Amino acid sequence: MTTVRRESGAAYTDPAVPVSERVADLLGRMTREEKLAQLGSVWAFSLIEGGRFSAERARPVLRHGLGHVTRVAGATNLKAADVARVANEIQRFLVTETRLGIPAIVHEEVCSGVMAREGTIFPQAIGVASTWEPELNRRLADAVRAQMRAMGGHQGLSPVLDVVRDPRWGRTEETYGEDPHLVARMGVAFVRGLQGDSLTEGVIATAKHFVGYGASEGGLNWAPAHLPPRLLREVYLHPFEAAVREAGLQSVMAGYHELDGIPCHGNDELLGDVLRGEWGFEGTVVSDYFAVDDLHSYHRFAGDKRQAAVRALTAGVDVELPATDAYGDALAQALDEGEVGEAQLDRAVSRVLRHKFELGLFENPYVDETAVAVTVNAAPHREVALEIARRSLVLLKNDGMLPLRPGTGTVALIGPNADDARHLLGDYSFAAHVESLMQARERKGLLGQTMTIPDDLEIEESTDGVRTVRDELAARLGDRLRYARGCDVAGTSRDGFDEAVAAAAAADVAVLVLGDRSGLTLGATTGESRDRSSLDLPGVQEDLVRAVVATGTPVVAVLVAGRPVGGDFLHENCAAVLLAWLPGQTGARAIAEVLLGEVNPSGKLPISYPRTVGQIPVYYGHKVSGGRSHWHGDYVDSPVSPRYRFGHGLGYAPFVVERATLDRAEVMAGESVAVEVTVANTGDRAGEEVVQLYIRDPQASVTRPVLELKGFARVSAGAGERTTIRFDLPTDRLGFYDRNMHYTVEDGHIEVYVGFSSDGHTHAGTFTIMSPAYLGRAQKGVRSL
Incomplete structure (x- = not known):
């Protein structure tokens, strides 16, 4: 029998009552079991049988309610309309079959669009960053918001605000690359687009992975990050702080790794003192998948699952994803034993409930299942994906071969990524995660963790x-x-070389489409947990390049x-090199347009491009003493400079x-200045450029980078045309953390440079910052992000 369980007249059911009072009223009515349920989650596939919601499977799992449902779209094979239907059925069960009728938050992965069978697949984030146009990222997130809401989703696990300077990872x-300012601008734009003007119509953004995850030892996933406090503050925390302070970020995901011996999921200094105390963050902290138990099983930071739950909850982790584990019986036992207080439990539950009220779930827990078809992967969203793909392509090198002229004769198209749609997609695309689910079912686990996927x-x-x-x-x-595959992305077979060489030798130009296969499984060469010790092309692709170049046919x-x-060899002997990152469902069209000159390439590198792994880390904002200008300068066997510089x-x-x-x-x-x-x-056709603004503080009480990006703008101009832009440079954006770890804007000279990359710049001038009394005093505690 289906009956509405909510108590008639209860304050928490009245939308006219302030959210804080509704939270307090509901919390006061809850049993401990119901509170614990709000901190947990469940895989959507565990509630489904035969493609439909199963009340029988749900009843023992949802009897006390639920905090989050994990990936109704991304962990099933359902089409968009069926995703909406199942989401509604889950919510209907919670609203009508549990005592208090509390709906759940449905979260999805949104790294390159909604990870859904029919969702728009946008370029991967590193490609979005290559546009150097945050407004495009806001439009991307706005499209994601519309698609998620249509399918019944409420929280997206993005943006990734990790600053990364080791591409082995x-x-x-x-x-979004190596620079904290660029990452922050992209992140702020994404959060604003996803959350919208109000969470009633918006989707909660979840910035990850807090913090320093991309600075891992050896470029290895889940490895420790060795970050001194000043570097942590100025570079790695900066994008998160900007997202919180400027965009009102509502959720943060803690990182898998450890900092100075403390795993992030048990780090109360980061999650409490910095995130909530200093920045005023009021949202929820969610665990990365399986990471609460990892405090025990992986880090050996906790003695058992119960202690892991205590440490995570005490540190400030509010919700355990992707399924309730340590926050179930283990946390209940810890509460019984007094190892953690009821007040800490109530604190986390209150945060989860506040989001549910702000999302409007109590008033509107269901979505219109008939509206999905006109929203998911709608034409305007595909246009945004195409615009990003076009502007994300980075022309690294061109000896005049590109664009291919209309009179170009035969073109040999060669390579493992030339005719494979799957290889255009990032690691959190739906196709990639279907592979993960298949592997998990075969191996009875995912990412080394125990999980059961129904047969x-x-x-x-x-x-x-x-x-x-x-x-x-x-x-x-x-x-x-003319097409010839040549070889696979990975593997050792050269069986296709002869056909590829013959095609190239008979052509006027050869286009080699090479690179990676992204994903989380063993067949992937890039993506989560697919770290590499070499930056050479995987498999025998480098040998394929040599074989094709040897024909004498010009190679792109x-x-x-x-x-x-x-x-x-590739970068020195190919006539042109075009970097397409992982450009998504419209990426092939963008590549063809650029190759043939229909679109002018305008992407810029958001990360320095090393020559060899032996240079790593290589990034533009190094210190003067960073070894780039020592006695002899270069390595014995290699230049110290990157192959292509940041911003190129x-x-x-x-x-x-x-x-x-x-x-x-x-x-x-x-x-401001x-x-x-x-x-x-100065060319004979219209084009676009990205003007980049850098500063240098030549002398300070703490050593500073040789250059720091502080502004950028994309401009367009017709042939022979000029355009003028204006940057406003606030002085409070030019500070740093002093010897006492106070954010400080010091008196002194600031050099300003503008240009089209971090090495191709013009000195715009130098100005002097002065304190109000002209006494050389520092202005402390004021910061523009």
Whole structure:
């Protein structure tokens, strides 16, 4: 029998009552079992039988309620309309079959769009960062918000705000790169787009992985990060702080790793003192998947599951994902034994309930199942994906071969990524995670963790609607295109080399589409837990490049990859190199358009491109003493400079900086300096450029980087045209953490540079920051993010 369980007249059921009072009223009515249920979660597939919600499976799991449902879209094989239906059925069960009728939050992965069978697959985050256009990221997140809400989702596990300077790390592709300012701007834009103007219509953004996860030892996933306090504050915490203070971020996911001996899920200094105390964060902290128990089973930081639960809850982890484990019986036992107090339990439950009220779930727990078809992967969302893909492509090198001229004869298309739609997608695309579920069912686990996937769960791979580079070039070149795969992404077989060489030798130009296969399984070469000790192309792809170049036919290399890849031979001997990252469902079209000159490439590197792994870490914002200018300078066997510098990216329309000026030479602390820049398109076609603003503090009480990015703007101009832009540079953005770890803006000189990369810049001028009394005093505690 179905009956509404909510108590009539209860304050928590009245939308006119302030949220804080509704939370307090509901909390006061809850039993301990019901409170604990709000801190837990359940895999959506465990509630489904035969493609439909199963009340029989749900009853023992949901009898006291539930905090989160994990991936109704991303952990099943359901189409969008069925996702909405199942989400509604889960909510209906919770509303009508539990005592207090508390709906659940449905969370999904949204690293490159909603990880759903029919969701729009956007370029991977590293590609979005290559656009250097935060507004595009906001539009991406706005599309994700619409699709999630249509399917019944409420919380997205993004943005990834990890600053990464070691591309061996497999999750490099999920990040916005190496610079804290660029990462912060991209992150703030994403949070604003996803959360919207109000959570009633928005989706909670979950910034991850708090904090320093991308600075792992040896570039290895889950490894410790060795970050001194000042570096941690100025670089790795900065994007999270900006998301909290500027965008009102509502959720944070703690990292798997440890900092100075303390795992992040048990780090009360980070989660309490910094995140909540200093920044005023009021949202929820969620665990990374399985990470509460990892305090015991992986880190040996806790003696058992119960102690792991105590340490996580005490530190400030509010919700355990992806399924209730340590926050179930183990936490209940700890409460019984007085190892953790009821007040700490109530604190976490209150945060979860507040989000449910703010999301409007008590008034509107269901979605319109008939509206899904016109929202999920709608045409405007595909257009956003295409616009991002076009602007994400980075032309690393061009000896004049690109764009391919209309008169170009036969084109040989070669390589493992030339005709494979799956290889265009990132590690948190739906296709990649279907593979993870299949592997988990075969091995009875995921990422080394225990989990049970029902045998009746239908799982099948799908790349419907994703065209390949071969598809797009064939549509444009017709019978002038010749295709040969050559080899696989990984593996040792050279059986396809002869066909590839023959195709290249008979062609006027050879286009090699090479790179990675992204995912979490053993067959992937990039992605979560797919770290590499080499930046050469996987498998025998480097040998394929040598074989094709040896034909004497000019070669254009297209790298579809999740990190900087390719050895010396490729970058030195190919006539052009185009970096496509993992460009998503419209990526092949963008690649074809750029190759043929229909679109002018305008992407810029958000991460320095090493020559070899022996240089790592290599990044533009190093210190003066960073070894780049010592006695002999270079390594014995290699330059110290990267292959391509941060901010680098060529186009078909050359731009120059004609003029760059400051509006003043002296400025009081707390004020701003205006930087005006005029750039000109000196080419014979329209184009776009990204103007980058850097500063250098030449002498300070704490050593500073040789350059720091402080602003950027994408500009467009027709052939022969010029345009002028203005940057406002607040002095409180120019501070640092002093010897006492106080954020400080010191008196002194600041040098300003503008240009199109971190090494191709013009000195715009120098200004002096002065304290109000002109006495050299520092202004403390004021910061612009």
